[in-house]
Amino acid sequence: MFEWKSEYELGMEKIDAEHRKLFDIANKGYELLVNDFYVDKYDRIMDIIIELKDYAQFHFTAEEEYLASIGYKKLFSHKIEHDSFIQKVSNVNLNDVDSNQDKYVQDLLDFIVMWIKEHIMEKDREYVNAK
Numbered sequence: 340m341f342e343w344k345s346e347y348e349l350g351m352e353k354i355d356a357e358h359r360k361l362f363d364i365a366n367k368g369y370e371l372l373v374n375d376f377y378v379d380k381y382d383r384i385m386d387i388i389i390e391l392k393d394y395a396q397f398h399f400t401a402e403e404e405y406l407a408s409i410g411y412k413k414l415f416s417h418k419i420e421h422d423s424f425i426q427k428v429s430n431v432n433l434n435d436v437d438s439n440q441d442k443y444v445q446d447l448l449d450f451i452v453m454w455i456k457e458h459i460m461e462k463d464r465e466y467v468n469a470k
Contacts, residue, residue, distance in 0.1 A: 341365040349467045357398040358459055364391050365451045372444045380440045392428045411466050420458060
């Protein structure tokens, strides 16, 4: 289970609320992974992927607009990371999802955890500290 902690907060209410949404999506994935009652999880996995893609597009647009408004010098490299995230969740191999559903969900959760550690905890903190 993914639990929001104060250490994830950037001190920016809107951005923090959007980051909490990523935790909600991750928890949906976790709950799906540990639920043995679903024989076929494919449709639920696809729902999570769609939600993750929609979340990313909304959040990244808002964050990039904010970064542009403060004249953040690393906006371009930050946007490249965002684009990489969107590409990852947009280029889903449907055969991979269907052939080993639990492994796919686990890999997706691993991806989200690394994003939280490497992007939110490090890269996003850089623009907060640059203000």
